[in-house]
Amino acid sequence: MGESEYIEKKELVISLPGRELKLYVAADIEALITDINDEDKVPCWADVWPAAYGLAHYIWETIDFLTDEKVLELGAGMGLPGIVCGLKGAKLTLSDFNPIALEMAGNNARINGLDAELLQEDWRKFACQDKFDCILASDILYDPKLNFYLGKIFSNNLKPGGKILISHPGRKATYEFLDKWLDNNLFREEKHLREIELKDALLPRYNIVIHNISFPLHIC
Numbered sequence: 181m182g183e184s185e186y187i188e189k190k191e192l193v194i195s196l197p198g199r200e201l202k203l204y205v206a207a208d209i210e211a212l213i214t215d216i217n218d219e220d221k222v223p224c225w226a227d228v229w230p231a232a233y234g235l236a237h238y239i240w241e242t243i244d245f246l247t248d249e250k251v252l253e254l255g256a257g258m259g260l261p262g263i264v265c266g267l268k269g270a271k272l273t274l275s276d277f278n279p280i281a282l283e284m285a286g287n288n289a290r291i292n293g294l295d296a297e298l299l300q301e302d303w304r305k306f307a308c309q310d311k312f313d314c315i316l317a318s319d320i321l322y323d324p325k326l327n328f329y330l331g332k333i334f335s336n337n338l339k340p341g342g343k344i345l346i347s348h349p350g351r352k353a354t355y356e357f358l359d360k361w362l363d364n365n366l367f368r369e370e371k372h373l374r375e376i377e378l379k380d381a382l383l384p385r386y387n388i389v390i391h392n393i394s395f396p397l398h399i400c
């Protein structure tokens with residue numbers, strides 16, 4: 181047990197076609213705010229964002245992994261899309277710079293029958309050199325100051341033939357990043373939409389954009 185033990189939690193039940201998942205998230209996010217002037221301390225890790233539901237549905241419905249295929253979820257928060265990849269057969273690594281988020285995401289993986297590797301890394305000084313078959317980015321490309329570092333991780337940590345799955349609720353910063361980044365790289369992009377309905381939200385319906393970006397195995 182670590183620091184996450186002291187966080188009051190609530191259970192979320194996530195229904196995917198033919199399967200229910202349980203996740204534990206923070207019950208009171210405002211109680212976790214310690215310094216509103218420090219962006220790194222905003223507890224945006226403590227809940228599941230609409231983009232994560234959209235990506236989880238997309239992966240569940242369309243993607244299967246071979247058992248030795250490695251998936252890295254960046255800025256995993258509570259880890260939903262990564263956990264769905266684990267359930268579809270992948271070897272899962274959950275990553276975040278917040279140690280409590282990582283502990284909770286690891287516990288969420290465990291209660292859904294998965295043994296995920298946990299990687300505490302800050303995008304701005306990402307030291308992991310491992311290569312992954314798939315990198316997940318659910319609602320993390322929101323800040324142009326940070327997007328530069330995420331672009332570097334995509335380039336350095338993806339295997340040839342691998343894919344990046346990005347989801348967001350139509351964020352300008354994400355589109356602007358991708359417009360430039362895809363122009364400078366040899367990736368192929370497919371776009372998909374998932375409409376997500378959430379029970380307890382003020383704004384219950386979201387259109388989540390998913391970018392399925394693949395890096396060719398052979399470059400002609």
Ligand SMILES: C[S@@+](CC[C@H](N)C(=O)[O-])C[C@H]1O[C@@H](n2cnc3c(N)ncnc32)[C@H](O)[C@@H]1O
Nearest residue numbers: 224225228229232255256257277302303318319
């Ligand atoms: C908007 S939340 C999204 C959480 C989750 N991916 C989801 O969609 O539910 C952003 C996540 O990125 C993490 N994060 C923010 N800045 C980071 C950084 N510099 N390095 C690593 N993780 C970071 C936060 O801790 C948080 O978990």
